[in-house]
Amino acid sequence: MLTFSHLQQLFSVETCHTYIHAAADPAKARAIALNAKMRRVSICGATETLLVDRTVARSVLPPILADLRAAGCELRGDPEVLAIEPAAVPATEADWRTEYLDAILAVHVVDGPAEAIAHIERYGSHHTDAIVTEDEAVADRFLKEVDSAIVLVNASTQFADGGEFGMGAEIGISTQRLPPRGPVGAAELTTYKYLVRGNGQVRP
Numbered sequence: 421m422l423t424f425s426h427l428q429q430l431f432s433v434e435t436c437h438t439y440i441h442a443a444a445d446p447a448k449a450r451a452i453a454l455n456a457k458m459r460r461v462s463i464c465g466a467t468e469t470l471l472v473d474r475t476v477a478r479s480v481l482p483p484i485l486a487d488l489r490a491a492g493c494e495l496r497g498d499p500e501v502l503a504i505e506p507a508a509v510p511a512t513e514a515d516w517r518t519e520y521l522d523a524i525l526a527v528h529v530v531d532g533p534a535e536a537i538a539h540i541e542r543y544g545s546h547h548t549d550a551i552v553t554e555d556e557a558v559a560d561r562f563l564k565e566v567d568s569a570i571v572l573v574n575a576s577t578q579f580a581d582g583g584e585f586g587m588g589a590e591i592g593i594s595t596q597r598l599p600p601r602g603p604v605g606a607a608e609l610t611t612y613k614y615l616v617r618g619n620g621q622v623r624p
Contacts, residue, residue, distance in 0.1 A: 433519045434464040434547040436577045439536045441553035442473040446480055448574055448620035449552045453484045455576040455622035458491045462521045464593060465548050465580030469516060469526045471536045477529045478504060493523045500529040516543040533558050537565050544568065546595045548580040563615045569595050575618030
C-alpha cells in the first residue's frame with residue numbers, strides 16, 4: 421500500500437520557515453506571518469513552520485495566531501505554544517518535517533538565532549526561509565548561515581517565485597547545489613543563493 425511517507429520519498433518535500441526574532445517589529449511579524457502562510461497555502465514557498473523567540477513569544481504570538489485562526493488555519497504547536505494558544509493541536513516530530521500544502525501551520529518556540537538556524541538546518545528543505553528582525557547583525561548572520569536557495573529578511577516567503585525574480589514564467593525550482601549533466605565547465609559548477617532584504621513586504 422502506498423502511504424504518505426512513500427510519497428514524500430518519491431517527491432521533493434519543501435518545508436519553508438519564517439523566524440520571528442526577539443528584535444522583530446511586531447506589526448511586520450504579524451503581516452508577514454499571515455501572508456507567508458495563508459496567501460496561497462498550496463505553493464512551494466508557503467511557510468510551513470513558524471519559529472518565534474521565547475523572550476517575545478507571549479507578547480508577539482497571540483495576535484499572529486488569532487489572525488491565522490481567523491483566516492481558517494489549523495495550528496500545531498509545541499507545549500509552549502499550547503500554553504499560549506490552547507486551541508492549537510499538539511505538534512509531533514513529523515510536523516516539523518511536513519509540507520502541508522494546506523491551511524495548517526506548525527509553530528515552535530526557540531531560544532534565539534542559533535536554535536532557529538539549527539532547526540531550519542535539521543528540518544528544512546533548503547528552499548526558502550525568512551527572518552523578521554530589526555537587528556542588522558542577526559539578519560546578516562541568518563543570511564549567511566541558513567543554507568537555502570532563497571533567504572529573506574523582513575519579507576514573506578511567498579516571494580519565492582521566478583516571476584517575482586524577473587525570470588519570467590517559472591518552470592520549477594531547484595534546491596540542489598550542483599545539477600549539471602553532461603560536459604561540465606565553470607558555468608555548470610556555479611550554484612546560486614538569493615539573499616533578499618525587505619522592510620515588511622508581503623505579496624498581494
